[in-house]
Amino acid sequence: MKISQLSQLTGVSIRSLRYYEQQGLISADRESNGYRTYHPLVIDQVNTIKFYLNLGFTTEQIAGFLNCVVMNKEAFCSQILPIYREKLTEIEEQIQLLSQIKSNLEDRIQAVMLENPNPPGA
Amino acid sequence: MKISQLSQLTGVSIRSLRYYEQQGLISADRESNGYRTYHPLVIDQVNTIKFYLNLGFTTEQIAGFLNCVVMNKEAFCSQILPIYREKLTEIEEQIQLLSQIKSNLEDRIQAVMLENPNPPGA
DNA sequence: ATAAACCTTCACATAGATGTCAGAGTCAAT
DNA sequence: ATTGACTCTGACATCTATGTGAAGGTTTAT
Structure with a gap:
């Protein structure tokens, strides 16, 4: 084709x-x-x-x-396992980083809302 | 300085x-x-x-x-809230995407290990 | 034979923060 | 006055997959 x-x-x-x-x-x-x-x-x-x-x-x-x-x-291809595992670790690290960022962001949002109880867009 | x-x-x-x-x-x-x-x-x-x-x-x-x-x-800065919220949504989407990728990857790892019970690096 | 619809290669653009280098001016200390 | 340590601007490189466009050859159908 x-x-x-x-x-x-x-x-x-x-x-x-x-x-x-x-x-x-x-x-x-x-x-x-x-x-x-x-x-x-x-x-x-x-x-x-x-x-x-x-x-x-x-x-x-x-x-x-x-x-x-x-x-x-994938059978007889055990060399691929370490690659998968490495990638998995990488993904997990990214998730953890993003979770931390998410926490920070939620904190900021809380902070703004506390200082500013009646914001227009809330 | x-x-x-x-x-x-x-x-x-x-x-x-x-x-x-x-x-x-x-x-x-x-x-x-x-x-x-x-x-x-x-x-x-x-x-x-x-x-x-x-x-x-x-x-x-x-x-x-x-x-x-x-x-x-950040006080008197309620305009910033939508920006934070938008970013938060974005981050959450990224986390979800990564979680899905993580699942897929774990599935692949399982698949390889089942077909290949005694891999050298296990 | 001409147009439409394919195909080819080459090459530049993107996005974003930062590294790095070149060419040149400046300041401090010897 | 010369050296070394700063500073300046400007510009190109990075990373990666993909978009896009030019310039040109091919095929198919009219």
Whole structure:
């Protein structure tokens, strides 16, 4: 299939598909005219990439384990565990930071409301 | 005081101090030679800026309410409440998104461990 | 053959705070 | 007067995925 079709089927922009290829995440054959031709399996692959991008991995990180994930469905791929765990820790730290910020913000709101019992927008 | 002193006292780089000035967050008098001279009150102001940057506000947003905060200690500044609330909502959304990502990640980890009962790094 | 709808590559833009460097002026101390 | 430590402005780099546009080749249908 051609690139616009892959784009439609995956919901990923043409621009991004070419970018993924440039980053080594997907590959494409070329027709004689230079057009990219994709194997149907690439659809799954792109969806997998979407999934990991949503998880907060960068394309570079994804490139590091995508083959493993795609080929083996994660079995026999225990190398991926530390990566997941590292990411998990990172996410947890972000959540903690945001929670702290949230607390601070709630404190500020309380402070304003106490000093200003009848604000217009309350 | 001069800029390097302010930098030391606040822990904010000289580069950033100049940037804050450019964004209208702080102001400086100039000596006859062109050097910036800061009023001691600016120290507090810079610390306040640090605080709000940590809260995730942009310098542009901070510029919008900094005068109010610094001058009035937030009293009589009920206009600031909607801004805080908006930011709070934003933070809460980020936390929720991260929590979902965290769940997904934990699922992946479970999946790998089930398919791979005795991984080297476990 | 001409237009519409594809495809290609290359490259610049974005967002935001900060690092860093270059070129140049200034001040203090020797 | 020279050196070292400051200061100034201006500008480019960073990080990352994606948007956008130009300039040009291809295919398909009329």
